[in-house]
Amino acid sequence: MAGEPKIRLDHVSKIYQGAEGPAVAELTLDIDPGEILVLVGPSGCGKSTTLRLINRMIEPTSGRIYLDGDDVTDVNPDQLRRRIGYVIQQIGLFPHQTIAENVATVPKMLRWDRKRISTRVDELLELVGLDPRVYRDRYPKELSGGQAQRVGVARALGADPSIMLMDEPFGAIDPITRESLQNEFLRLQEELRKTIVFVTHDIDEAIKMGDRIAILGEQSVVHQADTPERILAYPVDDFVRSFIGAGTAMKGLAFERVGDLDLAPFDEGRNGDGKPVGTITADATLFEALEEMLRTADGKTVVVDESGRPAGVVELSHLSDALRTAQDEARRHYDELGAAS
Amino acid sequence: MSEAVTPLTARWRHGRKHSVSTVAMPTGAQLWHRYSLVLAPAFIAGLGLVLWYYYNSLGVGTIAQIQVSSALDWETKLKPQLIQHLTIAAWSTLLVILVAVPLGVLLTRGGPRRIAPAVLAVANSGQALPAYGLLIIFLAAMGQGGRTVVVALVVYAILPVLRNTMVGLDGVDRSMLEAGRGMGMTRMQTLLRIELPLAVPVIVAGIRTAMVLNIGMATLAFLIGGGGLGITISSGLKLNQDAVLLVGAITVALVALTFDWFGALAERFLHPRGL
Amino acid sequence: MDGLHSWWEYVVGHGDDVLEATLEHAQITVVVVILATVFSVALGVCVQSRPTSKAIALAIASIFLTIPALALFALFIPLVGPGDNPAMMALFLYAILPILRNTVTGLDEVSPAVVESARGMGMSSAQRLWRVRLPLAWPLIMTGVRISTLLTVGIAAIAILVGGGGLGTFIQGGLTRLGLPNSVESVWVGTVFTVLLGLALDVVLSLVQRLTSSRGLRA
Numbered sequence: 143m144a145g146e147p148k149i150r151l152d153h154v155s156k157i158y159q160g161a162e163g164p165a166v167a168e169l170t171l172d173i174d175p176g177e178i179l180v181l182v183g184p185s186g187c188g189k190s191t192t193l194r195l196i197n198r199m200i201e202p203t204s205g206r207i208y209l210d211g212d213d214v215t216d217v218n219p220d221q222l223r224r225r226i227g228y229v230i231q232q233i234g235l236f237p238h239q240t241i242a243e244n245v246a247t248v249p250k251m252l253r254w255d256r257k258r259i260s261t262r263v264d265e266l267l268e269l270v271g272l273d274p275r276v277y278r279d280r281y282p283k284e285l286s287g288g289q290a291q292r293v294g295v296a297r298a299l300g301a302d303p304s305i306m307l308m309d310e311p312f313g314a315i316d317p318i319t320r321e322s323l324q325n326e327f328l329r330l331q332e333e334l335r336k337t338i339v340f341v342t343h344d345i346d347e348a349i350k351m352g353d354r355i356a357i358l359g360e361q362s363v364v365h366q367a368d369t370p371e372r373i374l375a376y377p378v379d380d381f382v383r384s385f386i387g388a389g390t391a392m393k394g395l396a397f398e399r400v401g402d403l404d405l406a407p408f409d410e411g412r413n414g415d416g417k418p419v420g421t422i423t424a425d426a427t428l429f430e431a432l433e434e435m436l437r438t439a440d441g442k443t444v445v446v447d448e449s450g451r452p453a454g455v456v457e458l459s460h461l462s463d464a465l466r467t468a469q470d471e472a473r474r475h476y477d478e479l480g481a482a483s
Numbered sequence: 484m485s486e487a488v489t490p491l492t493a494r495w496r497h498g499r500k501h502s503v504s505t506v507a508m509p510t511g512a513q514l515w516h517r518y519s520l521v522l523a524p525a526f527i528a529g530l531g532l533v534l535w536y537y538y539n540s541l542g543v544g545t546i547a548q549i550q551v552s553s554a555l556d557w558e559t560k561l562k563p564q565l566i567q568h569l570t571i572a573a574w575s576t577l578l579v580i581l582v583a584v585p586l587g588v589l590l591t592r593g594g595p596r597r598i599a600p601a602v603l604a605v606a607n608s609g610q611a612l613p614a615y616g617l618l619i620i621f622l623a624a625m626g627q628g629g630r631t632v633v634v635a636l637v638v639y640a641i642l643p644v645l646r647n648t649m650v651g652l653d654g655v656d657r658s659m660l661e662a663g664r665g666m667g668m669t670r671m672q673t674l675l676r677i678e679l680p681l682a683v684p685v686i687v688a689g690i691r692t693a694m695v696l697n698i699g700m701a702t703l704a705f706l707i708g709g710g711g712l713g714i715t716i717s718s719g720l721k722l723n724q725d726a727v728l729l730v731g732a733i734t735v736a737l738v739a740l741t742f743d744w745f746g747a748l749a750e751r752f753l754h755p756r757g758l
Numbered sequence: 759m760d761g762l763h764s765w766w767e768y769v770v771g772h773g774d775d776v777l778e779a780t781l782e783h784a785q786i787t788v789v790v791v792i793l794a795t796v797f798s799v800a801l802g803v804c805v806q807s808r809p810t811s812k813a814i815a816l817a818i819a820s821i822f823l824t825i826p827a828l829a830l831f832a833l834f835i836p837l838v839g840p841g842d843n844p845a846m847m848a849l850f851l852y853a854i855l856p857i858l859r860n861t862v863t864g865l866d867e868v869s870p871a872v873v874e875s876a877r878g879m880g881m882s883s884a885q886r887l888w889r890v891r892l893p894l895a896w897p898l899i900m901t902g903v904r905i906s907t908l909l910t911v912g913i914a915a916i917a918i919l920v921g922g923g924g925l926g927t928f929i930q931g932g933l934t935r936l937g938l939p940n941s942v943e944s945v946w947v948g949t950v951f952t953v954l955l956g957l958a959l960d961v962v963l964s965l966v967q968r969l970t971s972s973r974g975l976r977a
């Protein structure tokens with residue numbers, strides 16, 4: 143992770159005209175290449191403002207913005223934006239243009255030749271899981287909400303930008319479709335390795351999507367910016383604690399796999415006392431192991447290998463140990479940070 | 484965005500709020516449009532037929548009806564009047580478009596945007612402006628002739644196009660502009676590729692209104708020496724000859740209805756697919 | 759400034775005439791608009807739920823509005839002779855579309871859920887119309903009435919051309935005496951007072967609209 147950040151916000155502030163205080167105050171944030179950084183925070187805290195500062199949809203009042211180490215605070219914003227994908231909750235597909243025309247918007251502005259644009263459009267539609275033969279010539283009103291948002295993503299990927307800014311992209315979509323869009327998007331990201339800044343106010347979405355999460359308070363003050371694991375294990379202050387809400391410890395279990403544990407041995411006599419015992423496989427998460435224990439109302443669950451033979455046992459103590467370890471690791475990390483500064 | 488808007492629709496709806504607002508159309512209205520598209524030509528054809536038979540039954544050109552004949556002669560009266568009438572309407576409509584659309588664009592961006600609601604409010608009450616009075620005022624200022632008529636018409640008919648341009652541009656969903664700007668479109672590009680195409684139906688509706696107003700006002704052009712079919716109507720009034728009056732009035736009505744229908748076709752034709 | 763002064767002198771000098779013409783103009787307008795309102799609202803209520811009749815009614819009303827004023831005025835002369843009558847008949851036809859359209863739109867926009875719940879409470883169809891649908895559509899209908907009023911005021915100025923009265927007489931008078939003293943002032947009086955009358959009626963109607971619309975419907 144060392145090396146130059148992809149995006150660097152350096153003491154960036156934004157004071158809207160006529161507003162009393164700043165919407166974003168002295169924000170400093172580095173975003174590494176290829177990571178998904180999620181901005182979460184309560185409504186009106188300045189998440190969208192922060193995002194829009196990056197592609198200069200709004201101009202910072204003070205501070206500098208760097209992309210790939212270059213100061214882009216004063217470059218031509220239109221040129222800049224063609225290099226950055228931007229997806230918004232309302233999607234904003236152009237209703238008078240076909241899906242293909244919508245997706246071709248940026249390549250057209252960059253004056254690609256027609257053949258290249260056409261190939262690119264097909265490629266992008268396939269990438270987001272829409273059959274080009276079916277959807278190319280449709281109009282936006284002929285799409286479902288989920289499909290429209292896929293087109294929105296395809297359009298933002300038009301000229302293969304290395305950076306994507308996404309403002310609550312799945313916010314207006316029903317929970318089931320949202321879940322599948324999230325999964326597809328994560329799969330896509332495995333392949334594309336874009337640098338993504340993702341805004342949401344849903345902490346669960348943040349935990350799911352983020353390589354790192356930045357929890358913002360009023361005026362985009364960063365309360366904590368770290369991996370989901372560390373944030374869940376060790377919220378640095380009350381604001382973060384109350385924002386991530388109840389059940390946090392349990393959510394943290396989702397980051398560790400059963401296979402990584404030092405399992406208790408499976409003992410036919412002790413474990414086979416007639417009660418139904420839940421079984422899971424080694425690639426299950428600790429969260430799933432806990433669920434299995436709760437389902438069977440048992441303090442343990444049996445781990446089986448591919449052939450269904452018991453390989454060991456997960457016990458409650460494993461879970462509490464895992465949580466404690468994560469908390470200790472996070473505390474140590476923050477102590478070191480504190481000592482260093 | 485709204486569906487197409489008939490000539491005066493934007494005016495009706497606008498009265499609701501004295502502010503820039505989207506022009507929405509109810510669902511039933513689409514049907515109305517379809518009917519207008521079919522009913523209007525049927526009505527025009529019927530009226531044309533009536534006029535044709537009536538005109539022929541008058542025996543224009545025979546010596547018996549000297550007054551009627553001279554007022555209704557096709558070659559020396561009606562045809563040149565018709566041409567004058569259409570010329571006046573065409574010029575003024577063209578000039579209205581050239582002035583009002585750019586002005587509307589200007590008034591919906593940047594600083595001038597702040598006075599947009601005031602402009603719309605004025606445009607709204609401007610409906611009470613009597614065409615007749617305006618024409619004579621211009622006559623007093625500019626003298627007789629077709630040019631004066633055209634200028635007065637432009638002033639009179641500018642409002643609907645201006646208003647519809649502003650309302651149409653303003654009705655474009657903000658999120659579309661955000662998306663366009665976000666992809667690096669310049670302001671000019673968002674205007675030309677997103678805002679104007681989406682506003683076309685509303686703007687064309689305004690132009691259609693202006694055209695119909697212009698054809699109507701060209702009927703008064705005779706008052707200030709601009710010619711047009713109003714001459715025939717006024718001769719009918721002066722000579723107290725119902726036949727002349729009717730031929731003049733029906734001809735004018737036919738011209739207006741025909742061009743309004745062309746306008747309806749244009750609206751239909753220029754409507755962006757996908758809306 | 760000079761023009762404005764002489765204009766004012768003219769108004770003061772002809773105060774009675776101006777007042778009389780304005781009142782006649784207002785009378786023509788008010789009578790026409792009241793009749794058109796009653797007719798159009800009734801028609802709108804009848805056709806609103808019948809798509810075909812609705813479309814035809816609107817199409818015909820828009821045909822009237824397309825015909826140039828002088829032509830439509832003239833068409834009535836063979837029937838009723840010159841004077842205020844042909845003008846009022848033509849104006850009546852003009853005034854229909856805005857009110858009819860807004861009546862239909864207003865009724866269309868009433869949420870089906872509201873009507874359904876009114877039904878569920880046992881309201882008869884007449885009760886639903888008077889107590890629910892018309893009150894909800896009323897602000898929009900009144901907007902249509904205001905637009906028709908402005909339109910009528912403006913067009914009524916040419917009633918003089920078919921032998922009627924109103925403020926058009928000042929415009930006509932100015933035209934026939936053009937070049938002589940006070941002719942331009944006379945035209946301006948006719949024009950300005952027509953616009954002022956339109957604005958005054960619009961203000962009155964906007965008050966009526968406000969007072970007769972439910973407070974729950976105000977934007």
Ligand SMILES: Nc1ncnc2c1ncn2[C@@H]1O[C@H](COP(=O)(O)OP(=O)(O)OP(=O)(O)O)[C@@H](O)[C@H]1O
Binds near residue numbers: 159
């Ligand atoms: N164009 C603007 N002009 C003035 N103030 C604005 C503007 N846009 C946003 N603000 C203010 O700036 C603050 C931050 O707004 P922002 O849109 O960034 O919040 P957000 O975190 O994205 O909220 P949400 O979760 O509701 O989308 C808010 O107080 C908002 O009222």
Ligand SMILES: [Mg+2]
Binds near residue numbers: 189309
């Ligand atoms: Mg936001």
